[in-house]
Amino acid sequence: MASQGYFSVVLHAFVLATVATLGFSQLSPNYYDYSCPNALSTIKSVVEAAVQKENRMGASLLRLHFHDCFVNGCDGSILLDPSPTIDSEKNALPNVRSLRGFEVVDEIKQAVDEACGKPVVSCADILAIVARDSVVALGGPTWEVQLGRRDSTTASREAANANIPAPFFSLSELITNFKNHGLDEKDLVVLSGGHTIGYARCANFKAHIYNDSNIDPDFAQYLKYICPRNGGDQNLSPLDSTAANFDVAYYSNLVNKNGLLHSDQELFNGGSTDALVQQYSYDNEAFFEDFASSMIKMGNIQPITGDQGQVRVNCRKVNY
Secondary structure (H helix, E strand, C coil): CHHHHHHHHHHHHHHHHHHHHHHHHCCECCCCCCCCCCHHHHHHHHHHHHHHHCCHHHHHHHHHHHHHHHHHCCCCHHHCCCECCEECHHHCCCCCCCCCCHHHHHHHHHHHHHHHCCCCCCHHHHHHHHHHHHHHHCCCCCCCCCECCEECCCCEHHHHHHHCCCCCCCHHHHHHHHHHCCCCHHHHHHHHHHHHCCEEEHHHHHHHHHHCCCCCHHHHHHHHHHCCCCCCCCCEEECCCCCCCCCCHHHHHHHCCCCCCHHHHHHHCCCCCHHHHHHHCCCHHHHHHHHHHHHHHHHCCCCECCCCCECCCECCECCC
């Protein structure tokens, strides 16, 4: 009996330890409630100021989180500068001369570390929070951001080139790409709605306006003034007709064959995603609700948690 009692105590302790470990490794919206209760409000204030100063910055910050999660999971690797040991994702083809907002992340990191008294909030979590706060600042939905990610100590330009969906992708390529990250067709359509804010470079939509037939001719002609056949690769055009507002105009544009990118218009081109695009084009409430859910789902792609990784002192550099 004594040995059974001892075994029961040991088993109980083991179960408690296992539960504690599992709980510690999971993300939670309350992760910083005790270690830094002012973290989220501090981040929000900096984001709001940045977006108010330049509304395009909201889309840039949202895009940073997307491009981070689609490489090796949501681990802050997108923020690492090149170094002798880091093959920076900033130099990958989808990112070079395209991604912006790194200085705002630096500003947020400094402000939140001051509010916390030390580096407590990871750079990966900062990206997840600023994505939500940027969407809200431009009139979009809110959601509870799951927190507790740690920062990676590596980056991979090769993985960024291979995993970030390209603007020339077909629908089948987009579906496969999202599936490889644990996201389904609905997530593809919903998260593509992030293109309701921000701008794209001529280099990313030139082939669409000159070579594709699934584009409104008047819209294509208008874009040709911005994006000549030769040169002008850095010229910008809004991703939808209300690029400073988070709304359903992106989907309305697709229905009218006014998608800026080839990959955008593929979502409404006689394929399996047409019906959902059609619904979102008039159902703002459904889009907002589903976007929030898919952002939480995307934010859970392979986070580093527990005692893995680190909380970087400088988001651009690994702690040595």
